[in-house]
Amino acid sequence: MRDMTTAISTRGLTKRYGARTVVDHLDLDVPAGVVAGFVGPNGAGKTTTLRMLLGLVRPDAGTGSVNGVPLTQPAGYLPRVGALIESPAFYPGLSGARNLAVQATLGGLDPAGIPAVLERVGLAARGASSYQSYSLGMRQRLGIAAALLGDPALVVLDEPTNGLDPAGIREMRGIVRSINQDGRTVLVSSHLLAEVEQVCDWLIVIGEGRRLFQGPTRDLLAGGGDLEEHYLSMFTSTEGTS
Amino acid sequence: MTRTFTAELMKLRRPRVLYGALGALIGCTILVTVLTFATAPTPPERLTAGFTNASRLVGVVVLVVFLTGVTTEYGLGTLRTLLLRQPLRDRLLAGKALALVVCTAGALLVALAVSVASAAVVTAARGTPTGPWLADAATGYANALLAALSYGAIGLALGVLLRSTAVAVGVALFWFIMVENIADHTWPAAGHVLPGLLAGAVTGIPGSVPYSHGLAGVLVYIALAVTAGFIAFSRRDVSN
Numbered sequence: 001m002r003d004m005t006t007a008i009s010t011r012g013l014t015k016r017y018g019a020r021t022v023v024d025h026l027d028l029d030v031p032a033g034v035v036a037g038f039v040g041p042n043g044a045g046k047t048t049t050l051r052m053l054l055g056l057v058r059p060d061a062g063t064g065s066v067n068g069v070p071l072t073q074p075a076g077y078l079p080r081v082g083a084l085i086e087s088p089a090f091y092p093g094l095s096g097a098r099n100l101a102v103q104a105t106l107g108g109l110d111p112a113g114i115p116a117v118l119e120r121v122g123l124a125a126r127g128a129s130s131y132q133s134y135s136l137g138m139r140q141r142l143g144i145a146a147a148l149l150g151d152p153a154l155v156v157l158d159e160p161t162n163g164l165d166p167a168g169i170r171e172m173r174g175i176v177r178s179i180n181q182d183g184r185t186v187l188v189s190s191h192l193l194a195e196v197e198q199v200c201d202w203l204i205v206i207g208e209g210r211r212l213f214q215g216p217t218r219d220l221l222a223g224g225g226d227l228e229e230h231y232l233s234m235f236t237s238t239e240g241t242s
Numbered sequence: 243m244t245r246t247f248t249a250e251l252m253k254l255r256r257p258r259v260l261y262g263a264l265g266a267l268i269g270c271t272i273l274v275t276v277l278t279f280a281t282a283p284t285p286p287e288r289l290t291a292g293f294t295n296a297s298r299l300v301g302v303v304v305l306v307v308f309l310t311g312v313t314t315e316y317g318l319g320t321l322r323t324l325l326l327r328q329p330l331r332d333r334l335l336a337g338k339a340l341a342l343v344v345c346t347a348g349a350l351l352v353a354l355a356v357s358v359a360s361a362a363v364v365t366a367a368r369g370t371p372t373g374p375w376l377a378d379a380a381t382g383y384a385n386a387l388l389a390a391l392s393y394g395a396i397g398l399a400l401g402v403l404l405r406s407t408a409v410a411v412g413v414a415l416f417w418f419i420m421v422e423n424i425a426d427h428t429w430p431a432a433g434h435v436l437p438g439l440l441a442g443a444v445t446g447i448p449g450s451v452p453y454s455h456g457l458a459g460v461l462v463y464i465a466l467a468v469t470a471g472f473i474a475f476s477r478r479d480v481s482n
């Protein structure tokens with residue numbers, strides 16, 4: 001299932017807001033076919049990095065590519081990318097299905113795929129209800145359904161478990177796993193390592209915009225001890241140096 | 243761009259948006275028309291006079307519609323979703339603008355019909371004579387549409403530049419309702435340079451600068467607003 005080509009690659013990716021460098025010379029490599037966790041505390045620069053990968057925010061420095069296409073040409077790679085950035089964003093007055101239809105129309109995708117993605121996230125029965133009637137978990141799932149429209153090779157999910165209860169978090173893990181089993185690369189961010197470590201076979205850990213770790217999840221474990229401990233120790237050491 | 247255009251029309255099917263804007267537009271027109279024909283000592287002969295008088299209010303409504311068409315995308319965060327599906331920002335904005343232009347053209351046609359009809363009712367009730375109105379209505383419509391689109395273009399640019407509905411609407415109302423009105427009474431050159439007053443010249447509001455001057459001014463404002471809006475939209479980070 002896994003080939004060794006690269007889904008995402010960046011070199012020196014940097015974003016500054018005013019005098020603050022919020023993403024600091026990131027070198028990322030995400031192999032195609034993995035579930036990659038993108039982990040760091042709140043404010044570490046995860047969302048900003050993902051926005052740069054998706055052509056929403058322009059890097060101040062650095063280069064990169066997604067599915068082999070340079071970051072400077074998002075129109076070249078976004079048709080094969082599905083993403084849920086920050087929180088789900090839909091039109092409250094339209095139904096879930098209609099919201100997806102707007103996106104399908106905009107992206108030139110076949111609207112016939114909509115029932116299948118709604119089914120996939122367990123929203124088939126509520127697709128006709130207006131978005132504003134959805135619970136947080138349903139909104140999150142509609143966001144994932146939208147990301148799955150158009151058969152993407154890469155799915156980017158930014159903190160999909162935010163605000164969910166433990167059952168919702170477990171369900172989300174199942175969805176992430178199943179997306180990957182279709183042969184898609186998944187990049188999922190979280191501020192809690194514990195929420196993603198079980199599903200990820202690749203991990204990127206960042207703090208204050210800098211990369212602290214990147215590699216197979218088992219390598220992070222290899223030092224012995226618990227993942228969470230490693231995770232915390234990384235931040236204590238950066239705090240010591242900053 | 244057809245995809246963007248169609249997607250935009252799908253969103254406009256939200257009843258609150260559609261009926262709100264259309265209701266405001268038609269409400270304003272009827273109100274001004276009735277005031278024009280019912281209260282004037284000698285009612286105007288042109289049945290389209292009410293529509294002309296309403297053009298400034300209509301313009302502001304159109305401006306708010308264009309403006310919120312952009313700012314709600316920022317407010318809801320849906321702009322990022324749209325840009326993931328259509329990363330070519332020029333096309334996204336062009337499709338949105340085109341959908342708004344088409345809707346404006348349709349709404350103005352309805353407003354014109356409603357205005358002429360209510361003017362006919364009022365003049366019939368008062369028993370005053372009226373001249374032929376059809377040719378009047380055609381040129382009146384074309385000019386009102388152009389004037390409305392200049393407001394719309396400015397609304398689009400304000401929406402892109404300010405991104406917040408509250409701030410942008412505040413700025414627009416302050417400018418078009420306060421500043422231009424005061425300037426009109428206190429500064430002799432105001433009618434030659436301010437966008438709302440130039441649009442008034444295009445629709446034929448009495449006391450405006452000559453039509454040709456208004457037309458040129460309005461076209462310049464449309465060009466400036468569209469250019470500023472598109473440049474800002476394609477360059478700015480989308481980080482909300």
Ligand SMILES: Nc1ncnc2c1ncn2[C@@H]1O[C@H](COP(=O)(O)OP(=O)(O)O)[C@@H](O)[C@H]1O
Binds near residue numbers: 022
């Ligand atoms: N548009 C912006 N303007 C100024 N600062 C920003 C902007 N977007 C993000 N930041 C700052 O950049 C830092 C990283 O934010 P973000 O990428 O959202 O982190 P994360 O997703 O890891 O929580 C934060 O300190 C945030 O306040």
Ligand SMILES: [Mg+2]
Binds near residue numbers: 046086158159
């Ligand atoms: Mg974030």
